[in-house]
Structures are given as structure tokens and as C-alpha cells.
Amino acid sequence: MSGGVGDARVVVVGAGPAGMAAARAAAEAGAPVLLIDSGPGLGGQYHRQNALARQERFTLPDGVEHLPDSVVWALEKVPAGHRVHVRTGPADGPGRRGRSIDTRALVLATGAYDRALPFPGWDLPGVTTAGAAQAMAKGQGVRVGERVLLAGTGPFLLPVAESLTAVGSRVLGVLEANDPAAGWLTEPAGLLAGRGKTGELAGYAALLARHRIPYRRRSTVIEAHGTDRVEAVTWARLDRDWHIVPGSERRIEADAVCVGFGFTPQLELAVSARCAIRDGFVTVNTAQATSVPGVFAAGELTGIGGAVLSADEGTVAGTAAARTAGARSASGARPGPPVRALRRVRSGGRFAAALGRAYPVRPGWQGWLREDTLVCRCEEVCHGALRRAVEERDALGVRSMKLVSRAGLGPCQGRICGRNVAELTGLPESGVAFARRPLAAPLRLSELAEPPPGAATPEPPAAPAPPTDVTPAPPAPHEEQE
Amino acid sequence: MVTPTSSPTPAPHASDRMTPAPDVVVAGAGVIGAACAEALSAAGLRVCVLDRGAPASGTTASGEGNVLVSDKGPGPELALAQASRRRWPELLASLREELGPAGAEAEWDAKGGLVVATTEEAVTPLTAFAAAQRGAGVRADEIGADRAAELEPQLTKGLTAAVHYPEDAQLQPVLAATTLLAAVRARGGEVRSGVTALGVTTHASGAVSGIRTSGGIIPCGAVVNACGPWAGHFAASAGVPLAVLPRRGMVLVTGPLPDGTVRHKVYDADYVGAVASGDADLQTSTVVESTRAGTVLIGSSRERVGFDDSVRVDVLRELARKALGLFPVLAQVPVMRAYGGFRAYAPDHLPIIGEDPRLPGMWHATGHEGAGIGLAAATGQLLTELWTGRQPVVDPAPFRVDRPAVTEEGRAAA
Numbered sequence: 045m046s047g048g049v050g051d052a053r054v055v056v057v058g059a060g061p062a063g064m065a066a067a068r069a070a071a072e073a074g075a076p077v078l079l080i081d082s083g084p085g086l087g088g089q090y091h092r093q094n095a096l097a098r099q100e101r102f103t104l105p106d107g108v109e110h111l112p113d114s115v116v117w118a119l120e121k122v123p124a125g126h127r128v129h130v131r132t133g134p135a136d137g138p139g140r141r142g143r144s145i146d147t148r149a150l151v152l153a154t155g156a157y158d159r160a161l162p163f164p165g166w167d168l169p170g171v172t173t174a175g176a177a178q179a180m181a182k183g184q185g186v187r188v189g190e191r192v193l194l195a196g197t198g199p200f201l202l203p204v205a206e207s208l209t210a211v212g213s214r215v216l217g218v219l220e221a222n223d224p225a226a227g228w229l230t231e232p233a234g235l236l237a238g239r240g241k242t243g244e245l246a247g248y249a250a251l252l253a254r255h256r257i258p259y260r261r262r263s264t265v266i267e268a269h270g271t272d273r274v275e276a277v278t279w280a281r282l283d284r285d286w287h288i289v290p291g292s293e294r295r296i297e298a299d300a301v302c303v304g305f306g307f308t309p310q311l312e313l314a315v316s317a318r319c320a321i322r323d324g325f326v327t328v329n330t331a332q333a334t335s336v337p338g339v340f341a342a343g344e345l346t347g348i349g350g351a352v353l354s355a356d357e358g359t360v361a362g363t364a365a366a367r368t369a370g371a372r373s374a375s376g377a378r379p380g381p382p383v384r385a386l387r388r389v390r391s392g393g394r395f396a397a398a399l400g401r402a403y404p405v406r407p408g409w410q411g412w413l414r415e416d417t418l419v420c421r422c423e424e425v426c427h428g429a430l431r432r433a434v435e436e437r438d439a440l441g442v443r444s445m446k447l448v449s450r451a452g453l454g455p456c457q458g459r460i461c462g463r464n465v466a467e468l469t470g471l472p473e474s475g476v477a478f479a480r481r482p483l484a485a486p487l488r489l490s491e492l493a494e495p496p497p498g499a500a501t502p503e504p505p506a507a508p509a510p511p512t513d514v515t516p517a518p519p520a521p522h523e524e525q526e
Numbered sequence: 527m528v529t530p531t532s533s534p535t536p537a538p539h540a541s542d543r544m545t546p547a548p549d550v551v552v553a554g555a556g557v558i559g560a561a562c563a564e565a566l567s568a569a570g571l572r573v574c575v576l577d578r579g580a581p582a583s584g585t586t587a588s589g590e591g592n593v594l595v596s597d598k599g600p601g602p603e604l605a606l607a608q609a610s611r612r613r614w615p616e617l618l619a620s621l622r623e624e625l626g627p628a629g630a631e632a633e634w635d636a637k638g639g640l641v642v643a644t645t646e647e648a649v650t651p652l653t654a655f656a657a658a659q660r661g662a663g664v665r666a667d668e669i670g671a672d673r674a675a676e677l678e679p680q681l682t683k684g685l686t687a688a689v690h691y692p693e694d695a696q697l698q699p700v701l702a703a704t705t706l707l708a709a710v711r712a713r714g715g716e717v718r719s720g721v722t723a724l725g726v727t728t729h730a731s732g733a734v735s736g737i738r739t740s741g742g743i744i745p746c747g748a749v750v751n752a753c754g755p756w757a758g759h760f761a762a763s764a765g766v767p768l769a770v771l772p773r774r775g776m777v778l779v780t781g782p783l784p785d786g787t788v789r790h791k792v793y794d795a796d797y798v799g800a801v802a803s804g805d806a807d808l809q810t811s812t813v814v815e816s817t818r819a820g821t822v823l824i825g826s827s828r829e830r831v832g833f834d835d836s837v838r839v840d841v842l843r844e845l846a847r848k849a850l851g852l853f854p855v856l857a858q859v860p861v862m863r864a865y866g867g868f869r870a871y872a873p874d875h876l877p878i879i880g881e882d883p884r885l886p887g888m889w890h891a892t893g894h895e896g897a898g899i900g901l902a903a904a905t906g907q908l909l910t911e912l913w914t915g916r917q918p919v920v921d922p923a924p925f926r927v928d929r930p931a932v933t934e935e936g937r938a939a940a
């Protein structure tokens with residue numbers, strides 16, 4: 045259990061490349077660190093560990109306490125920093141333990157999940173996100189299908205093709221909706237900064253060639269067919285804005301489709317902390333500090349640039365967080381700036397920006413939908429219902445849109461559909477519109493009702509006593525509404 | 527600021543020059559503004575409703591949608607609540623005729639309320655309260671534990687008293703508000719979002735001649751301030767300070783549950799104690815109820831924290847704890863989300879409805895605190911009756927604008 049408000053501990057949320065690097069850097073700078081992640085192991089999505097093998101591939105320095113299977117469900121501002129509310133234990137099992145930690149230096153490295161765009165049939169079993177397919181392959185050695193089509197945008201589709209091939213799926217093609225040759229490769233700054241990446245990409249090109257996997261630009265999956273699961277897929281050529289080129293539609297037999305249209309950062313904790321957000325990403329300064337004192341952000345929360353850049357950002361954030369927490373090295377010195385990581389973040393940031401420009405999501409996707417295409421799968425809200433919510437019910441704000449259409453109110457709370465709903469209906473701030481979640485993760489009513497854990501918080505843990513001074517007078521008329 | 531526009535040159539128009547100037551502009555498209563606009567347009571007035579954000583996205587989107595008589599003791603607010611309870615179903619029925627069933631769907635459900643005591647101390651206040659309500663014409667049936675268990679099988683067995691209020695009802699606030707706005711539009715009125723009311727313009731006589739907005743001046747005969755918890759800001763900018771304060775509330779929403787888990791609006795009689803501790807920063811009087819989607823709403827807290835919307839875990843914990851006290855069966859149910867909003871209240875905790883004697887043509891409809899959804903129908907009705915000079919449905923005097931608690935404290939705060 046943590047100490048009180050004066051706790052010098054750095055708390056890092058997310059144990060992907062950014063969070064691990066942050067934890068390591070903060071510990072090396074002399075700060076005690078708590079590293080929290082919802083997964084059972086280290087590595088996050090990128091280094092998805094094989095859950096069956098369960099070996100710990102990553103080692104962390106002493107001074108880092110790793111809290112696996114732990115979800116941060118709320119973030120509260122307290123006078124000297126932030127209080128992080130955590131539940132530990134398998135999400136669906138009983139007996140998760142609660143814990144609250146106060147910290148003056150919080151590093152958010154909650155990453156991003158891949159974005160799926162809706163199209164007719166995307167709700168059929170057999171359609172997954174590229175990330176989920178990769179997790180199944182890398183984490184459990186399971187293949188999503190025998191004949192798989194990959195579609196989306198961005199270089200991150202390529203490692204997915206590799207993972208699927210490795211577990212024996214036949215990858216029928218990688219469909220890239222943009223035309224990257226006309227994009228970032230021709231951008232001098234991006235090209236320069238991404239030099240390391242071009243080598244990586246060449247490796248994937250060889251893989252595609254070896255397995256005879258066609259790589260098609262300006263194409264995508266526009267429909268999945270089947271009754272109980274995907275049996276076939278229609279793909280088509282796209283114009284620059286992703287409108288379907290008429291007559292280019294082709295049907296192909298497939299039992300799985302994996303889609304990934306960039307990434308949506310996992311923003312709720314950053315939003316809870318009131319970090320400034322621009323274009324859907326948390327804004328940070330050169331020390332990875334957000335607009336909120338004591339809160340740092342690293343990795344894909346701040347922009348999409350791959351694992352290496354994320355780790356460098358983590359190093360910078362962890363070092364800065366250690367300074368904020370008042371850490372001193374063994375010799376009593378304040379931690380110095382991580383010069384190399386800082387330099388790499390600067391050039392890597394250019395790469396990430398170039399990447400973002402080269403692989404945008406173009407508005408033409410909205411034309412792939414039909415009236416009855418589901419947009420929110422949890423609550424089964426179709427495109428037509430969203431349109432009607434706007435036209436007939438003035439649902440021009442996030443909350444009214446949710447309440448009128450029910451989009452985003454299901455189990456995923458808009459994590460999958462939020463951005464798509466916002467863009468389809470023209471809601472303001474489409475990147476964050478659905479990320480306002482005071483409860484950052486679901487928890488059981490009994491868990492929420494538990495008295496505050498132990499000495500974690502300065503306030504007395506006792507549950508409020510029932511009122512004792514009950515007067516028989518009727519309550520004033522205002523106190524008891526609702 | 528009040529900007530006199532007595533000069534002969536017309537002020538720039540925000541509205542389309544082809545459309546005639548509205549008789550009245552309603553600032554704020556929450557359920558209260560929508561209800562006023564609906565009633566005024568039904569009386570034949572040309573109405574324009576504007577909102578700085580999206581319609582029904584303010585406090586109204588935070589409301590749980592309870593239309594209650596059970597929680598009000600005899601007095602002016604109960605009278606307004608009873609009028610509103612009668613008005614809502616009539617209004618929705620007539621709008622169904624006018625707009626069609628889909629256009630007027632507001633998930634009205636007269637499911638009834640159940641107020642229960644779980645301690646010996648709470649028995650006397652609850653039964654005394656119910657008796658007083660019966661005297662005011664509320665149906666408040668004291669029932670035994672068996673009957674309570676029949677009405678609500680999953681309810682805790684440890685009841686010491688229970689009162690059934692068959693008149694309690696609920697609706698979905700955003701659907702209700704947008705139904706009202708659809709009617710305004712259908713009658714030729716206008717609803718504009720993204721337009722902020724900044725003040726008013728006046729004739730040489732001092733009466734309102736228009737409303738100044740972020741989109742320009744809209745000439746009109748009168749303005750209704752229905753800005754909810756922000757009504758004080760708009761009133762001050764129009765030169766007529768009004769004491770309207772925010773009181774925060776949080777609500778928990780569970781995942782969908784099997785039908786019949788929670789059947790009525792069930793709440794504990796604790797609120798009697800909560801009132802006794804009048805000035806506490808935090809009070810909760812838990813209401814547990816299911817919605818048509820199968821989720822259960824657990825609300826809500828009352829916190830005096832200004833417009834601060836940051837999460838407070840102690841508040842959520844308290845709501846959860848009380849809900850479990852009523853429905854132990856909910857222990858393993860997942861809470862999917864929490865949300866909150868700011869109730870507008872006047873220092874004397876009564877709504878403010880009527881014309882402002884300090885500024886002819888300026889009307890207010892706000893301060894409904896935790897009951898604006900329920901009270902909206904009668905509020906629109908009352909305001910329109912005052913406007914047209916018809917016999918008002920309830921005595922308007924307790925809600926008048928120039929109560930010292932509202933205008934003097936408003937001046938002090940401004």
C-alpha cells in the first residue's frame with residue numbers, strides 16, 4: 045500500500061514499449077516506480093507475449109513494482125497530485141482487489157487500439173481488427189481464418205500479415221486504402237527521419253513476395269458476405285478520397301477479414317486528468333509533460349510512430365517524472381536529461397507526423413455504408429438511425445447523440461464506434477467526443493461500494509454513518525427530487 | 527450588457543431577412559427551454575430557440591427522467607409537480623397526433639415509485655411525510671412488507687416501512703426535449719444550435735427589443751432565459767442579475783439486466799436525514815430504476831462544488847453503497863459508466879418562472895434544481911398562461927422573479 049500525499053513514487057499506467065521504458069528510466073533516475081497494466085505480462089500490444097508460454101521476456105530494474113492484471117478505473121485530482129484507483133485480478137473473476145495510490149508524477153502510456161471502419165457485413169463473425177488478429181496469432185497461436193484478407197491503411201498492416209502467415213493463415217492480400225508511394229516516401233523530412241523504418245519495410249516487402257501476397261494500393265474491403273460468418277468479401281479500388289471506383293468491385297472467397305485504419309488512442313485517463321488534446325492526441329512538450337502539472341504522456345497517446353519512438357518517449361517521460369517526484373540518484377544528483385532519447389524523439393516525431401499525413405483516414409469511407417449498416421455493434425445502431433437522430437432529434441451533441449441513438453452506450457462505451465459515429469454525424473471534437481469516461485473501466489457495484497482501501501488515502505476509511513439527527517419534519521421540497 | 531438600439535438604422539440581423547422576426551427568442555434548448563418554446567408556439571407565437579451548444583445536451587442530458595410527486599412535500603413545488611404530472615401524458619399524446627408516433631416517442635412510463643425505510647428511525651418521518659402528501663392530493667399508499675416484495679421482488683427484505691406512489695413516472699429527457707423542439711419546428715419555429723445569447727437590446731422605453739447573440743442581433747418582442755445552471759450568467763449580461771447556482775449530481779449506469787430486476791423507481795427514505803444535514807457538501811438520496819434499454823440508473827448525488835466536473839470517487843462509492851442497501855442482488859452487476867451534470871437552483875430552492883419586472887420583455891424559466899424534467903411540462907404551460915393572461919394552472923406567486931432570494935442575492939453575487 046502506498047504512502048500518503050508526499051509519496052515519491054512514479055506511477056506508470058500501461059506496460060507497452062512506452063510504459064516499460066518510462067518505468068525503467070524513472071527507476072534508473074532513482075525513483076520508486078509502480079507500473080500498472082491490465083494485461084498479465086509486460087509488453088503491451090506490440091510485444092504481445094505468448095500467453096501460453098508465459099515466460100517473462102522483459103526484465104525491469106529493481107525499484108519497479110509491476111502490477112499486472114490491473115485496471116485503472118478512475119483518476120482523481122488530489123491536492124498534491126493524482127490518486128490512481130486500481131482493481132487487480134482477472135476482470136471476470138471474483139475477488140479483485142482494490143487499491144488507490146497517490147502520486148505526484150504520473151506517466152500515462154495507455155497506448156492506442158486499432159480503428160475499424162464500418163462497412164456492410166463488418167459485424168459478421170470472421171471480421172476482426174488487425175490488432176485482434178495479431179494478438180490471437182502472437183498471444184495464443186490461434187489463426188482467425190484459413191483465407192484472410194487484410195485491409196486498412198498504414199505500415200502496421202504489414203507486421204500483421206507476417207503474424208498471420210506465421211500461424212499458417214493464407215493471406216489473400218494486403219489492401220492499402222492510401223497510396224503511400226505518393227505520400228510519405230516522397231516527403232523529404234519523413235523519408236529522412238524514417239530511414240530506420242525503410243529497412244524494416246523492405247523486410248516486409250520480401251515477406252509479401254515470398255508468400256505471394258498481393259499488396260494493393262488504393263483498395264479496400266467494402267463488404268463482407270456470409271450468413272453465420274464471413275464466406276466471401278467484396279473489395280474495390282478507391283479514389284484519392286476513398287470513394288469507391290465504380291465497376292472496380294471484385295468478390296473473393298475468404299473466411300476472415302482483418303481491418304486496421306490507423307489507431308485511436310486510449311484517451312480516457314488523459315481526458316479525466318484534463319490534459320490538453322489536439323487532433324485526437326495528447327499534446328506534450330519536449331519533456332513529454334502534458335498540459336497538466338505532474339502528468340506525463342508517452343507512446344501512442346501522443347501520436348502514432350511505432351514501438352521504437354514510443355520507447356524513446358517513455359524514456360524521456362520517465363526521467364522527467366522522476367525529477368518531478370523528487371528522485372535523486374545514489375550520489376544524490378538530480379537525474380540529468382536523457383539526451384539520446386530526446387534527440388531520437390525529435391526526429392522520430394517528424395517520422396510520426398509524416399506517417400500521419402501519408403496514411404490519413406479519408407472521408408470517402410462514409411460512402412461504403414448503407415442505411416442498415418451497423419455502426420455501433422454493441423447496441424446495434426445502424427447508419428440510418430444515426431442520420432435520423434440528427435435530422436429528427438437534433439442530436440448534435442455527444443450526449444444527446446448517445447441518448448437518442450444509444451450508440452456508444454454498450455459494453456465498449458464507444459471505444460470502437462465513437463470516432464466513427466462522431467465523424468458520420470459531424471459531432472464536434474470527433475477525436476475525444478466519446479472519450480469522456482469518468483469511470484475509465486467497468487467495475488462491479490460491490491467493488492465500487494467497498495470502503496476506500498486501507499491507509500492509501502488520507503481520508504478516514506469508514507463508510508458514512510447513517511443520519512442520526514432525523515427530524516420528523518417533511519423534507520424541504522428541493523432536497524429529494526429525482 | 528443592455529444595449530439601447532433607439533437609432534433608426536436597423537441592427538444587423540442574425541436571422542434570414544426573409545423570415546419575419548420572432549415574437550420570442552428562447553435562450554437555452556434544454557427541456558425547460560423546449561417546453562416553454564413548445565407551449566408558446568402552441569399559443570400561436572413565432573418562436574426561435576437557440577442554444578450555444580447542441581439542443582438537449584446540457585443538464586437535460588444528465589437527468590434521469592423521473593417525473594415525481596413522491597419526493598415533494600405539500601407546497602408550491604408539489605402543486606407544480608402535480609400539474610406537470612397531469613400535463614406530460616396529455617402533451618405527449620397530442621404531440622403524437624401532430625408529429626406521428628416515432629417523432630413523439632419519449633419513453634413515457636408511468637411505472638410508479640416505491641419509497642422504503644430500512645431503519646426504525648426513518649419510519650415515522652416517512653409515514654408522516656406520506657400522510658401530509660395525501661392531504662395535498664398525492665396518492666401515497668402505505669404498504670406492508672409483503673406487498674412491497676410483490677411489487678419489487680428483488681428488494682432488500684430488511685424494510686421497516688414502504689410507501690407506494692402510483693403516480694410517479696419517468697421519461698427519457700433527451701427524447702422528451704427533442705420531441706418538444708420538433709413540434710416547435712413543425713409549427714414554423716426555429717431551433718438554432720451553436721448560437722450563444724450574449725445580452726439583450728432594448729427600446730427607448732426600456733423594454734426588450736432583441737437579443738444579442740454570437741451570430742448577431744435577433745430583433746424580437748421578448749426573450750426567455752432558459753439557460754439552466756448558466757441562467758445567472760445570461761441574466762447578468764442582460765443587466766438583471768439573478769441568483770442561480772449549480773449543484774452537481776452524478777449518476778451510475780449499470781449494464782443491461784434481466785427484465786423485472788428493478789420494476790419501479792425505488793428509493794430510500796434516507797433523504798429525510800440528508801435534509802437534516804442541510805449544508806453538507808455531499809448528499810445522496812439514492813434512486814434505483816431501470817430504463818427501457820434494461821440498464822439500471824443509480825442516482826444521484828448533490829454536491830456543492832461549483833461547475834467542477836472532475837470525478838469524485840467517494841461520491842460514486844456512496845451511490846453504489848446505498849443502491850446495494852436497497853438491492854443486494856445488484857452486487858455483481860457491472861457499472862458501465864458514470865455521468866454528471868449541474869442542477870440549477872435558486873437560494874430558496876424554488877423554480878423561477880415569469881417576467882422580470884426590472885426589464886419588461888425579459889422572462890426567466892430556470893432554477894428547477896433536481897426536478898426540471900418532471901416540472902418542464904407545467905413550466906411551459908404556466909409561462910405561456912402568464913404571457914397570454916389566461917388563468918394560470920398553479921399560483922405563480924411563489925415562482926415570481928422578484929423574490930428577494932433571487933434578485934437581491936443575485937445582485938450581491940454579481
Ligand SMILES: Cc1cc2nc3c(=O)[nH]c(=O)nc-3n(C[C@H](O)[C@H](O)[C@H](O)COP(=O)(O)OP(=O)(O)OC[C@H]3O[C@@H](n4cnc5c(N)ncnc54)[C@H](O)[C@@H]3O)c2cc1C
Nearest residue numbers: 554556558584585586589590592723754775897898899900
Ligand atoms: C444527475 C442529475 C439527475 C437528474 N435527474 C432528474 C430527474 O430524474 N428528474 C427531473 O425532473 N430532473 C432531474 N434532474 C434535473 C434536470 O436535469 C434539470 O432540472 C433540467 O434538465 C433543467 O433543464 P434546463 O433546460 O433548465 O437546463 P439545461 O438542460 O442545462 O439547458 C440549458 C441550456 O442552455 C444553454 N445555454 C446556457 N447558456 C447559454 C447562452 N448564453 N446562450 C445560449 N444557450 C445557453 C445550454 O447549452 C443548455 O443546453 C437531474 C439533474 C442532474 C444533474
